Amino acid sequence: MNFKNGKTKWTELYSQIPEEILNKILLRTDTFDRIGPIELPLRIFFKENQEPTKFILYYYGFYKSGENYFLLTQKESLMFDNPIVRVSSNCNWAFDLRSMRCDCEWELEYAKKVVSEESDQDGLIIFALDQHGKSITGGIRGHALIYALGQIQKQDLVYAAYKDNGFRIDYREYDEVISILKSLNINKMRFLSNNPEKIEAFTKSGFGVTRVPIEKPYDKNDSEELGVKKIKLGHHLNLENFNREDISIYGLDPSKVFNGNGNH
Numbered sequence: 001m002n003f004k005n006g007k008t009k010w011t012e013l014y015s016q017i018p019e020e021i022l023n024k025i026l027l028r029t030d031t032f033d034r035i036g037p038i039e040l041p042l043r044i045f046f047k048e049n050q051e052p053t054k055f056i057l058y059y060y061g062f063y064k065s066g067e068n069y070f071l072l073t074q075k076e077s078l079m080f081d082n083p084i085v086r087v088s089s090n091c092n093w094a095f096d097l098r099s100m101r102c103d104c105e106w107e108l109e110y111a112k113k114v115v116s117e118e119s120d121q122d123g124l125i126i127f128a129l130d131q132h133g134k135s136i137t138g139g140i141r142g143h144a145l146i147y148a149l150g151q152i153q154k155q156d157l158v159y160a161a162y163k164d165n166g167f168r169i170d171y172r173e174y175d176e177v178i179s180i181l182k183s184l185n186i187n188k189m190r191f192l193s194n195n196p197e198k199i200e201a202f203t204k205s206g207f208g209v210t211r212v213p214i215e216k217p218y219d220k221n222d223s224e225e226l227g228v229k230k231i232k233l234g235h236h237l238n239l240e241n242f243n244r245e246d247i248s249i250y251g252l253d254p255s256k257v258f259n260g261n262g263n264h
């Protein structure tokens with residue numbers, strides 16, 4: 001088989017599988033392929049009981065962009081009413097290396113817990129596998145560039161490392177996530193997010209959106225990630241114990257990073 005020819009590789013991959021089996025696990029639409037269900041037992045950090053929690057996973061692959069997503073739920077029927085929804089972006093630092101500099105891992109674990117405790121299993125997570133570094137060009141390469149650029153110039157890695165080097169602060173688009181949700185006939189949801197731009201993107205697309213907070217309890221390691229998100233990006237965060245000076249643990253100057261903005 002020739003897997004190097006991008007256009008035909010999917011067809012060739014599927015062509016060896018008997019059609020009656022393939023039809024049970026593959027859904028082809030005009031814009032994406034969906035593969036599943038796949039059962040996965042997942043560990044959830046916040047649960048005292050570390051027994052595996054059963055999730056059902058679907059893979060989505062979009063033809064045009066080539067981007068990949070997982071949908072995680074416990075609802076076998078995929079019939080949702082007013083689901084709790086988390087849209088999680090991949091982060092190579094958090095998920096491959098367990099970096100404590102960002103809250104990505106905490107947020108995903110929290111979302112898994114909330115979804116697993118939902119009554120009638122009315123909840124799902126969409127994990128955007130290619131949205132490293134807020135979807136900057138180059139994926140992991142771009143994300144690595146932002147971290148290295150920001151650190152060498154003593155810029156925060158959430159806002160200034162993008163903006164002051166001529167990049168956009170956030171490249172993520174949610175059209176593909178929206179098309180996944182719409183394909184499941186979801187039109188209203190309880191949305192786990194603190195990000196006003198993300199909430200607006202889904203509201204504008206016609207979903208009835210009720211925001212549900214998802215805030216990591218503050219510690220010094222979050223001073224840059226959460227502090228900048230709140231003060232410079234206007235995220236809905238309380239950050240009760242936040243102290244601007246904490247950002248010096250990363251060698252950053254609080255007066256430069258926060259520019260006197262905000263109310264802390």
Ligand SMILES: [Zn+2]
Pocket residue numbers: 091092093094102103104105
């Ligand atoms: Zn991260």
